[in-house]
Amino acid sequence: MKLESRVAIVTGAGGGLGRSHALLLARYGAKVVVNDMDEAAAKRVADEIAAAGGEAIPVAASVTDEARVAAMIEGVMSTWGRVDILINNAGILRDKTFAKMSLADFRLVMDVHLMGSVICTKAVWEIMRQQQYGRIVMTTSSSGLYGNFGQSNYGAAKMALVGFMQTLALEGEKYNVRVNCLAPTAATQMTHGVLAEEALQRLDPRLVSPALLPLVSEQAPTRAIVCAGAGHFARAHVTLTKGRYVGGSADAGERVIELWDEIGDRTDEIVPAYGFQQAERELASSGYSAPATKR
Structure with a gap:
């Protein structure tokens, strides 16, 4: 070189x-x-x-x-x-x-x-x-x-x-x-x-x-x-686990505690190509399918 x-x-x-x-x-x-x-x-x-x-x-x-x-x-x-x-x-x-x-x-x-x-x-x-x-x-x-x-x-x-x-x-x-x-x-x-x-x-x-x-x-x-x-x-690498959808119910915080190990399971983790990829995946898990950003 x-x-x-x-x-x-x-x-x-x-x-x-x-x-x-x-x-x-x-x-x-x-x-x-x-x-x-x-x-x-x-x-x-x-x-x-x-x-x-x-x-x-x-x-x-x-x-x-x-x-x-x-x-x-x-x-x-x-x-x-x-x-x-x-x-x-x-x-x-x-x-x-x-x-x-x-x-x-x-x-x-x-x-x-x-x-x-x-x-x-x-x-x-x-x-x-x-x-x-x-x-x-x-x-x-x-x-x-x-x-x-x-x-x-x-x-x-x-x-x-x-x-x-x-x-x-x-x-x-x-x-x-x-x-x-x-x-x-x-x-x-x-x-x-x-x-x-x-x-x-x-x-x-x-x-x-x-x-x-x-x-x-x-x-x-x-x-x-x-x-x-x-x-x-x-x-x-800065990675992101697959995670779990919990939703916004009154006991959501307790559910996060309950699913803590699953949320942190590194199987199928990814290296996001850009920061908004996190938001896109979170929105997709909630059933939202439109683009996450206006750009």
């Missing part, structure tokens, strides 16, 4: 997972924008890419700074004339139990992970639509998909990115803009102190980055959630 004609932006690429992503994309021929808040770190990675024969430019900017992000995209367009790939990787941790967590720390993590990804994506969205090509990867996490103790802020932000991806994938489909999620497990600045030292030794970020290739290729899927770590790769 070659990416010679492609321009990629990787946020938070001054070290760890972002650096690994940037190096891999450059190795496959992409021109890479190495974004990081640390100017020296971004330059080191860009120089590393150049030394290996690739093309890269470092850009120091916080993903939460709309003006700096806009200037970054303006610079990329001036230099290379297009943006094909955006890897929303930048992030921080502020781990504490919810009881001990300040609202400031909750808001900060949401701002960096969620709003940082929104700001960067918004900055390239119209470019990708106009050029009829785009590949966007959101960085989600098992903390969002399944929960992790002490990470309510991080988990909320990471699951929000899944919802963001689901809708953008639908809106970008006719413009050949494909949007996916990567849920990595890697030894980075963010995971030191969270994972055991022996585990960290097996979790080299380079063992995650290959998961990017199918997500940024010409044949990329859309709405995929890929989980990667220690050289292992898996897919996660």
Whole structure:
């Protein structure tokens, strides 16, 4: 697979997972924008890419700074004339139990992970639509998909990115803009102190980055959630069980309790193609057969 004609932006690429992503994309021929808040770190990675024969430019900017992000995209367009790939990787941790967590720390993590990804994506969205090509990867996490103790802020932000991806994938489909999620497990600045030292030794970020290739290729899927770590790769899905029609009688709540196991039976569960598929199925079970939406 070659990416010679492609321009990629990787946020938070001054070290760890972002650096690994940037190096891999450059190795496959992409021109890479190495974004990081640390100017020296971004330059080191860009120089590393150049030394290996690739093309890269470092850009120091916080993903939460709309003006700096806009200037970054303006610079990329001036230099290379297009943006094909955006890897929303930048992030921080502020781990504490919810009881001990300040609202400031909750808001900060949401701002960096969620709003940082929104700001960067918004900055390239119209470019990708106009050029009829785009590949966007959101960085989600098992903390969002399944929960992790002490990470309510991080988990909320990471699951929000899944919802963001689901809708953008639908809106970008006719413009050949494909949007996916990567849920990595890697030894980075963010995971030191969270994972055991022996585990960290097996979790080299380079063992995650290959998961990017199918997500940024010409044949990329859309709405995929890929989980990667220690050289292992898996897919996660948000599913919907077949359920049971209960109706609206006075004892409906008691009936839901009574049928709880049946309602949750995962036999014949589906991955809905869009959110309103839930409503359509619910209405169909009640005997309603007209379209669920006006669109």
